[in-house]
Amino acid sequence: MHHIKTIEGNLDAKGLKFAIVAARFNDFIVDRLINGAVDYIVRNGGSRDDLTIVRISGAFEMPLVTKKLARSGAYDGIVCLGAVIRGATPHFDFVASEVAKGIAQVCLDTDVPIGFGILTTDNLEQAIERAGSKGGNKGVDAAAATLESIRVLEQI
Ligand code: INI
Secondary structure: OOOOOOOOOOOOOOOOOEEEEEEOOOHHHHHHHHHHHHHHHHHOOOOHHHEEEEEEOOHHHHHHHHHHHHHHOOOOEEEEEEEEEHHHOOOHHHHHHHHHHHHHHHHHHHOOOEEEEEEEEOOHHHHHHOEEEOOEEHHHHHHHHHHHHHHHHOOO
8 A cells, every 4th residue: 555664475486495294194185285385386486496395194293393394494484284184083173273283383483484284174075175176275375375474574
């Protein structure tokens, strides 16, 4: 808006190094989130040579691995991808809330922008909807949010 100083991130991924941390659990879904995230970064000028994909067992392992990646100083941003599906687990609420809390903590503790691309859904159909069909692709959204945060933080 005119006369109002506004800080906005451009969406140019050129020269940025990203780590994508992705769970193997529900890989049928997560592989599509990875494809979406990689495709988004490359379409916005990022290079495949600057991407590192880290595969881990499940969403519960995400915070610790993400913390080590963030502390390494090697990445401008980290995109966390997984799928926690209620129908498939009796400990859904525990896993889902611990992971969200843990990743938020890592983000604030390390000052590294982290995108939260972990689906938490009631069933497989809802997960499929958000992994590259009618609900879009949450991997794309998480990569986009990470990129935007990196570029905003550069200006503050
Ligand atoms: N991990 C997931 O990423 N998604 C799930 O839906 C899930 N379920 O259903 O249990 C899940 N569990 C594994 C968990 O993340 C850990 O890997 C496991 O508990 C070992 O620590």
